[in-house]
Amino acid sequence: MSETDRHGRDDHRAGVELLWGSEERASRGPKPGLTLHQIASAGIAIADAEGLGALSMRAIAERLGFTTMSLYRHVPDKTALLAVMIDTAIGESLPISAGDRLWRSELAAWAWQNWDLFHRHPWLMQAEVPGAMTGPRQIAWIEAGLEILAGTGLTGGDMMEIVLFLYGYVHGMAHLSLTWMRHDPLAWESSSLLMQHIAHDPRFPLFRANLAAGVFDEPNDAATSADPMGEGFEFGLQRALDGIAAYMRQRTDPTPGGP
Amino acid sequence: MSETDRHGRDDHRAGVELLWGSEERASRGPKPGLTLHQIASAGIAIADAEGLGALSMRAIAERLGFTTMSLYRHVPDKTALLAVMIDTAIGESLPISAGDRLWRSELAAWAWQNWDLFHRHPWLMQAEVPGAMTGPRQIAWIEAGLEILAGTGLTGGDMMEIVLFLYGYVHGMAHLSLTWMRHDPLAWESSSLLMQHIAHDPRFPLFRANLAAGVFDEPNDAATSADPMGEGFEFGLQRALDGIAAYMRQRTDPTPGGP
DNA sequence: ACGAAATAGCGTACGTCATACACTATTTCG
DNA sequence: CGAAATAGTGTATGACGTACGCTATTTCGT
Numbered sequence: 001m002s003e004t005d006r007h008g009r010d011d012h013r014a015g016v017e018l019l020w021g022s023e024e025r026a027s028r029g030p031k032p033g034l035t036l037h038q039i040a041s042a043g044i045a046i047a048d049a050e051g052l053g054a055l056s057m058r059a060i061a062e063r064l065g066f067t068t069m070s071l072y073r074h075v076p077d078k079t080a081l082l083a084v085m086i087d088t089a090i091g092e093s094l095p096i097s098a099g100d101r102l103w104r105s106e107l108a109a110w111a112w113q114n115w116d117l118f119h120r121h122p123w124l125m126q127a128e129v130p131g132a133m134t135g136p137r138q139i140a141w142i143e144a145g146l147e148i149l150a151g152t153g154l155t156g157g158d159m160m161e162i163v164l165f166l167y168g169y170v171h172g173m174a175h176l177s178l179t180w181m182r183h184d185p186l187a188w189e190s191s192s193l194l195m196q197h198i199a200h201d202p203r204f205p206l207f208r209a210n211l212a213a214g215v216f217d218e219p220n221d222a223a224t225s226a227d228p229m230g231e232g233f234e235f236g237l238q239r240a241l242d243g244i245a246a247y248m249r250q251r252t253d254p255t256p257g258g259p
Numbered sequence: 260m261s262e263t264d265r266h267g268r269d270d271h272r273a274g275v276e277l278l279w280g281s282e283e284r285a286s287r288g289p290k291p292g293l294t295l296h297q298i299a300s301a302g303i304a305i306a307d308a309e310g311l312g313a314l315s316m317r318a319i320a321e322r323l324g325f326t327t328m329s330l331y332r333h334v335p336d337k338t339a340l341l342a343v344m345i346d347t348a349i350g351e352s353l354p355i356s357a358g359d360r361l362w363r364s365e366l367a368a369w370a371w372q373n374w375d376l377f378h379r380h381p382w383l384m385q386a387e388v389p390g391a392m393t394g395p396r397q398i399a400w401i402e403a404g405l406e407i408l409a410g411t412g413l414t415g416g417d418m419m420e421i422v423l424f425l426y427g428y429v430h431g432m433a434h435l436s437l438t439w440m441r442h443d444p445l446a447w448e449s450s451s452l453l454m455q456h457i458a459h460d461p462r463f464p465l466f467r468a469n470l471a472a473g474v475f476d477e478p479n480d481a482a483t484s485a486d487p488m489g490e491g492f493e494f495g496l497q498r499a500l501d502g503i504a505a506y507m508r509q510r511t512d513p514t515p516g517g518p
Numbered sequence: 519a520c521g522a523a524a525t526a527g528c529g530t531a532c533g534t535c536a537t538a539c540a541c542t543a544t545t546t547c548g
Numbered sequence: 549c550g551a552a553a554t555a556g557t558g559t560a561t562g563a564c565g566t567a568c569g570c571t572a573t574t575t576c577g578t
Binding site (some may be wrong): 519520521522523524525526527528529530531532533534535536537538539540541542543544545546547548 | 549550551552553554555556557558559560561562563564565566567568569570571572573574575576577578
Binding site (some may be wrong): 012013015016017020126128129130131132133134136139140142143146147150156157159160161162164165167168169170171172173175176179180181187189190191193194197198201203204205206207209210232235236238239240241242243244246247 | 390409419423430435450453456502505
């Protein structure tokens with residue numbers, strides 16, 4: 001067991017270095033015919049097209065025309081590779097400013113770009129990687145959020161908490177969206193089966209009422225849209241921004257109306 | 260491939276029925292010495308103690324003193340079992356009213372109970388199960404949220420969107436918390452390694468400043484607390500509730516200040 | 519220029535996983 | 549009482565991550 005632990009730790013350390021270290025070519029030995037970036041890109045392509053379940057070391061190697069074990073010359077283990085894949089995918093679209101200098105629209109753009117990212121690479125949500133393997137591009141995303149709030153007169157701590165608040169919301173809502181809205185015909189049938197069950201269950205009168213009122217689009221409508229929960233996301237986003245705005249007012253106007 | 264698809268669909272349907280159907284004993288055949296509830300409970304115990312990675316059909320069967328394949332008499336596949344585990348774990352603590360009838364404190368209690376649930380069973384976040392396999396107890400949780408908002412004069416659609424907004428936030432923040440705050444000593448070392456990298460990276464001045472200011476507790480402090488991100492959660496929760504409150508004001512007071 | 523050192527990729531092998539399938543023993547209904 | 553249905557067992561299969569030893573290649577110190 002202690003051997004396993006030691007190994008796990010070494011792989012963790014190696015994973016962090018893979019994300020943050022410099023990619024220097026070794027001086028001696030044959031020239032690599034395979035790069036970390038190629039591997040990560042192949043992995044992303046597979047995960048995008050066929051889901052995380054289809055992402056095996058074998059599948060990646062085959063796609064690249066190398067043997068499975070060759071990958072391990074560039075990556076300590078699959079978890080570390082996933083971490084690199086995540087950071088690579090995030091890096092494909094770093095946050096773009098909305099253009100104006102208004103924190104509210106900038107934050108909204110920031111949130112929507114994040115939302116889109118999760119929908120472009122649905123496996124990002126499922127990939128379970130320890131937080132210590134966070135990569136620089138993910139930090140860059142947080143940094144961008146902090147930058148947006150930099151001119152508002154909030155303390156650093158407040159800024160960080162607000163960014164994490166918003167990031168948490170985006171992440172959670174994207175998870176809901178992706179869990180629910182796999183519009184493959186396979187999930188379709190069982191989904192309507194579930195709706196039938198709920199619709200006949202007397203324990204959930206309010207939920208049922210909303211079902212009947214079409215608050216959830218009927219599955220056949222939802223299946224036609226690429227982003228069926230986008231409206232719900234926008235709603236929550238506006239609530240979140242309202243909450244942030246209220247907090248900023250409260251912190252910058254020291255109104256004398258105390259207890 | 261079409262054979263696999265057909266099978267996947269059948270398993271999906273069976274999974275939904277497992278969650279929602281009635282558990283009637285078959286009339287003929289030997290008496291079962293094993294129940295679905297036992298299996299799910301054993302699975303929960305393993306996942307709680309050793310994580311989702313240690314949750315194998317073999318491990319569950321061994322713990323119960325049966326063979327691996329015996330489980331498949333009660334469960335179509337592992338995904339469906341996970342769905343039952345999730346619903347069982349959620350059912351262990353159904354939402355409890357805060358006592359007063361104020362939507363704000365009731366919703367806060369609701370959110371905190373959800374947060375606690377995720378921390379009591381961290382694997383709930385990792386368990387990837389299709390949305391169509393949502394169980395009745397999870398719906399009960401949403402229903403409880405709707406009930407809290409029932410007296411506020413909002414439309415059904417608004418109520419649902421608010422509950423999903425809050426649920427999304429709780430889920431996302433819990434994910435952040437659990438991804439980051441595995442306080443096992445194994446993750447510890449690589450985590451501080453990451454912090455070192457960030458601390459020396461000129462690309463993230465704002466993030467670095469907050470690191471230096473101790474906005475993230477130093478890892479050694481965080482490791483001592485059972486819920487190190489609880490404060491951040493409460494902060495975001497209050498912002499979310501403020502945002503909801505603002506929306507309710509806007510919808511119930513039809514102020515004439517239009518465009 | 520040359521041997522030592524280091525590395526890239528390959529081939530094989532192992533243990534673990536979910537799960538298909540055939541079998542036996544048990545219970546109940548017609 | 550026999551036919552039908554079911555609970556649990558035993559064995560087998562194919563996919564997975566990855567440890568280990570090998571060969572071929574490149575570069576450094578001499």
